[in-house]
Amino acid sequence: MNIGDVSSRSGLAAKTIRYYEDIGLIRPARDANGYRRFREADLHKLNFLGRARSLGFSIENCRSLLALYEDEDRASGDVKRVAEQHLRAIDRKLAELDAMRGTLARLAEACSGDQKPDCPILSDLASAPKG
Template sequence: MNIGDAARKSGLPTKTIRYYEDRKLIAPTRRENGYRDYSIQDVHKLAFLHRARSLGFPLETCRQLLSLYEDQGRASADVKQLANGHLREIDSKIAEMKDLRDTLHALVKACHGDQRPDCPILNGLSGTERDE
């Protein structure tokens, strides 16, 4: 099938599909006219990539997951290890963002937000507070 149909079935834009091919994640056959020709298996792989990416796995991790996906003799332990590594990264990112959110929230809360120029947010950012 043509790239447009593969796009509709996998949920990925055609641009992205071509990009994945460039990055050697997928290699569809070509017709005589030069058009890419996607098999059902190709579409499954694209949909797999789509889901893995939407879970935030980096492309290189997606590449590893995809090769495990295609390896009938894989050990689920290998997959779990990749997923666990990613999970830990997500957790630390969430923690980092929460910290950041709390800091910003405290500044916003302290700001009266009126026509006067005095502003705890800017004071906080300028480092003129005692605790920084």
């Protein structure tokens, strides 16, 4: 398969596929003319990477997961640790987003939204950082 074929079948942009090659996540064969020649195994890896990235795993996590996937002697506990670490990061981000939402909701509620120039939203944004 050429890069257009594998892009179409994986749902990943050709630019993304080239990036994954540049950072060593995939290693397609090269024809005599230098064109990439993707095998089914490359497509499978790209699908794996696309799914992992859609779940928010970092490139380094993807590298670890791919290495674990390819290691037939892997321990499932190693895979679970990567997933749980990512889950904790998601939980932290959700807590941060919830706090931001709460603050913004309180500020929006405090703003009269009328023709007067006084605005607690702008006052809060202009205040010194808290913490």
